[in-house]
Amino acid sequence: MTTYDIFFSILGVLCAASGLAAVTTRHLMHAALWLTVCLATLAGCYLVLGAELVALVQLLVYVGAIVVLVLFALMLTRAPIGRSHDHDTPLLQRAVALVIAGSAAVLLGAVLITGVRDGTVQVHGGSTNALARMLFTSWVWPFELLSLLLLIALVGALAMSRSLVPARATRRTGEDS
Amino acid sequence: MSTFGEVVLRSLCVLIAFLVLPLLVGQTEHKLMAHMQGRLGPMYAGGFHGWAQLVADGVKFTQKEDIVPLAADKPVFRLAPALGIVSYLLALAVIPFGPHLVAAGITGSLLWVLAVGAIGTVGTLMAGWSSGNKYALIGGLRSAAQLVSYEVPLILAAASFAMAAGSFSLVSIAHAWTPWWLLWQLPGAIVFLVAGTAELQRPPFDMPVADSELVMGPWTEYTGLRFALFLLAEYAGIVVVSLVLAVLYLGGWTGPFDHQIGPFWVLLKGFFFAVIILWMRMSWPRLREDQLQRVAWLGLVPLALLQIVLTAAGVVLTT
Numbered sequence: 001m002t003t004y005d006i007f008f009s010i011l012g013v014l015c016a017a018s019g020l021a022a023v024t025t026r027h028l029m030h031a032a033l034w035l036t037v038c039l040a041t042l043a044g045c046y047l048v049l050g051a052e053l054v055a056l057v058q059l060l061v062y063v064g065a066i067v068v069l070v071l072f073a074l075m076l077t078r079a080p081i082g083r084s085h086d087h088d089t090p091l092l093q094r095a096v097a098l099v100i101a102g103s104a105a106v107l108l109g110a111v112l113i114t115g116v117r118d119g120t121v122q123v124h125g126g127s128t129n130a131l132a133r134m135l136f137t138s139w140v141w142p143f144e145l146l147s148l149l150l151l152i153a154l155v156g157a158l159a160m161s162r163s164l165v166p167a168r169a170t171r172r173t174g175e176d177s
Numbered sequence: 178m179s180t181f182g183e184v185v186l187r188s189l190c191v192l193i194a195f196l197v198l199p200l201l202v203g204q205t206e207h208k209l210m211a212h213m214q215g216r217l218g219p220m221y222a223g224g225f226h227g228w229a230q231l232v233a234d235g236v237k238f239t240q241k242e243d244i245v246p247l248a249a250d251k252p253v254f255r256l257a258p259a260l261g262i263v264s265y266l267l268a269l270a271v272i273p274f275g276p277h278l279v280a281a282g283i284t285g286s287l288l289w290v291l292a293v294g295a296i297g298t299v300g301t302l303m304a305g306w307s308s309g310n311k312y313a314l315i316g317g318l319r320s321a322a323q324l325v326s327y328e329v330p331l332i333l334a335a336a337s338f339a340m341a342a343g344s345f346s347l348v349s350i351a352h353a354w355t356p357w358w359l360l361w362q363l364p365g366a367i368v369f370l371v372a373g374t375a376e377l378q379r380p381p382f383d384m385p386v387a388d389s390e391l392v393m394g395p396w397t398e399y400t401g402l403r404f405a406l407f408l409l410a411e412y413a414g415i416v417v418v419s420l421v422l423a424v425l426y427l428g429g430w431t432g433p434f435d436h437q438i439g440p441f442w443v444l445l446k447g448f449f450f451a452v453i454i455l456w457m458r459m460s461w462p463r464l465r466e467d468q469l470q471r472v473a474w475l476g477l478v479p480l481a482l483l484q485i486v487l488t489a490a491g492v493v494l495t496t
Contacts, residue, residue, distance in 0.1 A: 033303065057292075059292035059295060063292075063296065063299060068321055082250070
């Protein structure tokens with residue numbers, strides 16, 4: 001067992017535990033903060049695995065932008081301090097969610113265990129250079145299409161929010177993204 | 178055991194720099210602001226021109242009572258100041274003072290600085306929300322809106338420097354630097370300086386802590402040492418932004434006799450940007466919230482995109 005293994009195990013356990021805490025806590029803002037811990041420790045897992053760029057981008061995009069937006073939205077609408085039962089789900093929904101999550105975990109675990117049955121798998125391509133080369137050669141079109149999709153979503157969201165202003169309600173534009 | 182000792186030594190150096198440089202910036206601010214406003218500033222603590230004023234302030238802060246409001250979310254409230262400190266401490270660790278003089282030589286150090294800066298943002302939001310105070314909450318909201326907006330031009334400007342050098346490493350970027358960059362990367366440097374100042378919520382971008390309307394924004398309920406930690410994080414932020422900009426735009430340790438006094442050049446260039454950031458505070462009134470957003474989205478983002486096009490054209494034409 002190397003140092004990397006130990007760090008990976010610690011970060012993995014932290015990640016799973018904080019993810020669990022995020023969905024079980026009754027404090028609304030604590031859920032968002034546990035999600036931050038979860039995403040940050042996931043970045044740590046990437047870092048231990050040698051994918052430096054992915055780890056830092058994960059930190060930059062998820063912790064720096066997405067979680068901040070989630071916190072912003074919560075603070076702007078409703079962020080009570082202490083426990084709140086406004087967002088409790090029915091028992092049936094929880095049971096179904098548990099079953100789905102459990103079966104997804106079993107499926108993923110089975111695929112991984114059968115896939116790498118005989119020991120370790122050598123992975124090439126985690127480094128920044130290799131990733132950049134792949135991104136700008138064979139994957140350049142999917143990458144650009146994805147950014148176009150995001151742009152369409154952005155413009156669509158803008159159009160939707162503008163059309164809800166009463167003065168502009170008659171100018172509702174059709175958007176489908 | 179020698180590697181372990183080396184790690185401890187490097188961490189200790191970063192910690193000392195982290196504790197000394199912000200005090201230096203703070204004292205410069207005191208004195209500069211005083212002289213620009215035709216007064217003396219602190220003159221008594223320590224004897225010579227009040228050099229120990231900030232040390233005395235620190236001692237004062239440690240003596241104050243540490244109060245956690247009844248309505249606050251206690252664990253989050255207590256944790257929030259630590260995050261800002263940790264983020265700038267981690268950022269300071271990757272700033273090179275020479276070709277080999279860097280505490281943690283990681284290859285993606287520019288991305289690292291931007292990424293760990295995000296942790297401090299979360300700390301500010303936690304402070305604003307967990308105080309259980311409406312002024313703190315409004316301050317936190319303003320912080321979030323401002324930080325998300327200015328993150329975009331900051332990252333675009335940083336991307337321009339990375340493109341020009343062909344690397345994410347601050348050491349490689351400083352190596353790739355030529356005097357030509359002073360003109361070529363000028364719009365990017367301006368965007369980085371302005372967006373960096375806004376990320377630190379320094380005046381004139383201090384709408385989140387606007388003291389005449391929000392008491393002290395997200396830090397309203399903090400007292401004693403925890404409040405001092407927020408202040409330390411703010412000045413450490415100035416140090417980090419200035420030093421990163423010195424490495425990106427002014428070539429870091431490059432200068433006459435850089436084999437002997439390379440670190441001195443980094444500090445001098447960083448100090449130059451720190452003084453500009455302080456000067457901005459003394460010269461401009463606070464921007465209103467809508468003006469803040471206007472500067473970010475209509476001023477800085479187009480300028481940063483223009484810089485990216487300029488950099489790309491330069492890189493394609495010269496290689």
